[in-house]
Amino acid sequence: MRPRERVLRCELSGEELHRHVERLYGKEALEALAGYIPLYCSGGFTEVYLLSQQLLDAVRSLMSSGRVPYYSGLYAGRLRTRRPLFIPSHLLIEKLYDRLGKPVRAFAASEQGIKVLMYGKDLLKESLVSCYEPIEVGEVVSVLGPDRRVYAIGLSEISRCSELDRLSRVQVVARTIFDLGWYLRGGTIPREPKYRV
Amino acid sequence: MGGRFDSLLKDVGRRISESIDREVRGIASRYGYLEYMISRYREILGGISNVVEMLEAYEKPLTRSIRVNTLRFSDVSEVVDRLRALGYELSKISWEKFSYVVTRQGKVPPGATHEFLLGGYYLYRGVASLIPPIALNPYPEDRVLDNAAAPGGKTTHIAQLMGNHGLIVAVDVSRERFRALRTNLERMGVENVLALRADGRRVPEFFGAYFTKALLDAPCTGEGIIQLDPSRKTKTTFEDLVKARVRQVQLLLATVRATVSGGRIVYSTCSIAPEENEFSVAEAIEVAGNVRIVKPDLPVNLDPGVTEYFGVRLPEELKFCGRTYPHKHGTEGFFVCVLEKGS
Numbered sequence: 001m002r003p004r005e006r007v008l009r010c011e012l013s014g015e016e017l018h019r020h021v022e023r024l025y026g027k028e029a030l031e032a033l034a035g036y037i038p039l040y041c042s043g044g045f046t047e048v049y050l051l052s053q054q055l056l057d058a059v060r061s062l063m064s065s066g067r068v069p070y071y072s073g074l075y076a077g078r079l080r081t082r083r084p085l086f087i088p089s090h091l092l093i094e095k096l097y098d099r100l101g102k103p104v105r106a107f108a109a110s111e112q113g114i115k116v117l118m119y120g121k122d123l124l125k126e127s128l129v130s131c132y133e134p135i136e137v138g139e140v141v142s143v144l145g146p147d148r149r150v151y152a153i154g155l156s157e158i159s160r161c162s163e164l165d166r167l168s169r170v171q172v173v174a175r176t177i178f179d180l181g182w183y184l185r186g187g188t189i190p191r192e193p194k195y196r197v
Numbered sequence: 198m199g200g201r202f203d204s205l206l207k208d209v210g211r212r213i214s215e216s217i218d219r220e221v222r223g224i225a226s227r228y229g230y231l232e233y234m235i236s237r238y239r240e241i242l243g244g245i246s247n248v249v250e251m252l253e254a255y256e257k258p259l260t261r262s263i264r265v266n267t268l269r270f271s272d273v274s275e276v277v278d279r280l281r282a283l284g285y286e287l288s289k290i291s292w293e294k295f296s297y298v299v300t301r302q303g304k305v306p307p308g309a310t311h312e313f314l315l316g317g318y319y320l321y322r323g324v325a326s327l328i329p330p331i332a333l334n335p336y337p338e339d340r341v342l343d344n345a346a347a348p349g350g351k352t353t354h355i356a357q358l359m360g361n362h363g364l365i366v367a368v369d370v371s372r373e374r375f376r377a378l379r380t381n382l383e384r385m386g387v388e389n390v391l392a393l394r395a396d397g398r399r400v401p402e403f404f405g406a407y408f409t410k411a412l413l414d415a416p417c418t419g420e421g422i423i424q425l426d427p428s429r430k431t432k433t434t435f436e437d438l439v440k441a442r443v444r445q446v447q448l449l450l451a452t453v454r455a456t457v458s459g460g461r462i463v464y465s466t467c468s469i470a471p472e473e474n475e476f477s478v479a480e481a482i483e484v485a486g487n488v489r490i491v492k493p494d495l496p497v498n499l500d501p502g503v504t505e506y507f508g509v510r511l512p513e514e515l516k517f518c519g520r521t522y523p524h525k526h527g528t529e530g531f532f533v534c535v536l537e538k539g540s
Contacts, residue, residue: 050388052362052364052388052389054340054363054364054389055364055389055391057364058340058364058366058391058404058407059391061403061404061407062391062393062403062404065402065403067393067395067403069391069392069393070375070379070392070393070394071378071379071382071383071390071391071392072390072391072392073388073389073390073391074388075382075383089383091383091386091388115311118311118314149269180314180384181314183380183383183384184308184313184314
């Protein structure tokens with residue numbers, strides 16, 4: 001088997017992040033990115049980070065010595081060549097929601113539903129509390145807890161909130177591709193990929 | 198590097214061997230330690246009754262603290278209330294505004310609560326590990342180096358003290374530990390860290406003298422956390438300690454070089470061994486020539502650093518370094534020393 005390529009190359013130019021944020025969350029959401037400079041690091045994947053000015057200076061200094069950071073600033077998410085083309089991080093999504101003042105592309109789940117998600121399970125209709133459009137089948141959707149924080153990111157199985165009416169209580173409404181429990185499962189499920197897509 | 202201190206430590210090693218007597222053998226056998234360790238504890242603590250008190254304390258579980266992650270959850274009391282509802286008894290640590298001592302654990306261990314799983318409500322640690330970031334005293338406008346940073350408990354603490362502003366460069370060489378560092382940064386919502394996987398001894402090559410503050414929580418033999426790793430009672434020889442010191446001194450010298458004139462450097466370990474604490478600091482000061490120990494303005498009472506050890510006199514200012522012991526402070530054994538770089 002071919003070993004996975006390591007992160008070797010980072011660039012401080014590119015518009016992709018802004019394009020995807022605008023496409024998914026609208027023009028107003030871009031205001032949340034003001035003052036940050038995106039850093040694109042490619043190896044096996046393309047990961048995007050948002051840098052403050054002070055971080056930018058340090059990253060430039062480091063890159064001028066031929067090294068690249070392993071991680072820097074705010075982790076914004078992963079760019080992909082297939083759908084979903086961009087998987088935003090929970091940190092970025094929360095920042096966007098703060099700016100927008102409301103969630104979009106989201107399902108809110110019950111406390112019990114969130115507990116189940118933390119073990120990598122999908123979101124079932126019975127755990128759903130509310131639905132926030134727009135949503136698209138196969139596109140990223142965030143799963144919020146009762147405190148309105150993002151606990152998981154999934155791919156929606158429906159394209160309108162009204163479609164929920166025709167689903168049974170045990171049908172999946174979002175296929176989870178990342179949940180916060182992943183951070184702590186490292187020891188029990190070695191090498192579980194970060195995004196299950 | 199190392200010549201004078203190598204020979205000093207050779208003398209120390211010889212004297213330790215000579216000092217092993219019946220009293221030392223008896224205690225070592227009773228508690229399952231290597232004899233040379235007990236002899237050193239008697240030298241550091243000044244009497245066998247103090248040694249026994251410390252060994253007894255090492256037999257008890259480590260007192261934990263939780264540090265509420267205010268980067269994601271601004272309401273500290275909400276997190277505390279949630280833990281109290283789970284049966285936890287928590288007591289506020291007066292000198293650290295986000296932290297509490299766990300005086301009684303709830304039914305679920307701190308690493309398995311829903312609040313912990315949910316991503317970053319809090320971090321749990323030994324109480325003494327809160328001291329180095331406090332001693333560093335970082336401000337939002339600082340450029341901080343956290344050398345040997347993984348798994349990132351202190352990095353995230355520094356980020357919290359800086360309100361997620363300014364810059365922290367977190368460096369570590371271990372691939373496995375680096376994954377843990379990244380995980381902690383992400384789940385705690387840290388935004389002001391540049392994490393670099395590299396040998397910490399090479400930091401000045403990448404940045405020059407750049408940092409206004411620097412922490413080196415040096416890789417050590419863990420002689421202060423025997424509560425967590427009882428195998429440490431027998432697994433480390435005196436020669437291992439002397440060997441560990443070589444890398445600690447190299448890392449400290451690199452950290453000093455990476456710091457601007459007037460910058461503050463904090464050296465710490467979770468070890469009570471003078472060989473990897475006072476000796477490492479003393480050697481780095483002598484070799485660097487432009488750094489001095491300063492008396493830290495800490496809100497917590499620590500024991501002074503060791504200045505005489507098996508007949509070897511160390512620089513007097515090492516008394517300004519601080520030590521914690523499990524039987525005296527109710528924490529893990531810990532060492533912290535604040536240095537300032539001159540011009």
